[in-house]
Amino acid sequence: MGLLDAITQGLSKKKSTLADKDYKCPSCGAKVTLDMERCPSCGVRIKSMFRKKCPKCGELNELDAKKCVKGDYDFEAEIARAKKQVWRCPICGYEMDTLYTKCPVCGTRFM
Numbered sequence: 001m002g003l004l005d006a007i008t009q010g011l012s013k014k015k016s017t018l019a020d021k022d023y024k025c026p027s028c029g030a031k032v033t034l035d036m037e038r039c040p041s042c043g044v045r046i047k048s049m050f051r052k053k054c055p056k057c058g059e060l061n062e063l064d065a066k067k068c069v070k071g072d073y074d075f076e077a078e079i080a081r082a083k084k085q086v087w088r089c090p091i092c093g094y095e096m097d098t099l100y101t102k103c104p105v106c107g108t109r110f111m
């Protein structure tokens, strides 16, 4: 019995990454995580309180939505863009989103 408890406890600790972050309940201010269905303090539905807004149409989407429900915006593409590598000229510091053979600002050759 005790062993089974330990196993189930260990399993329940392995939760999704969204759950690692603490949020405040928008209704009562209690500490909640996004894997909770409802706020343990006031009972409000948590996932319906936190939404991300589509920058294109303003539609409020589920927090884990990959695309806007209207289909006009791709939230995953936004993340991919943010991760895109930026090259910086070691001489003048100019930032390039593609690697040029020559710095367009100071003319330093990279290869």
Ligand SMILES: [Zn+2]
Pocket: 025, 026, 027, 028, 029, 030, 039, 040, 041, 042, 043, 044
């Ligand atoms: Zn609450």
Ligand SMILES: [Zn+2]
Pocket: 054, 055, 056, 057, 058, 059, 068, 069, 070, 071, 072, 073
């Ligand atoms: Zn949209």
Ligand SMILES: [Zn+2]
Pocket: 089, 090, 091, 092, 093, 094, 103, 104, 105, 106, 107, 108
């Ligand atoms: Zn340069």
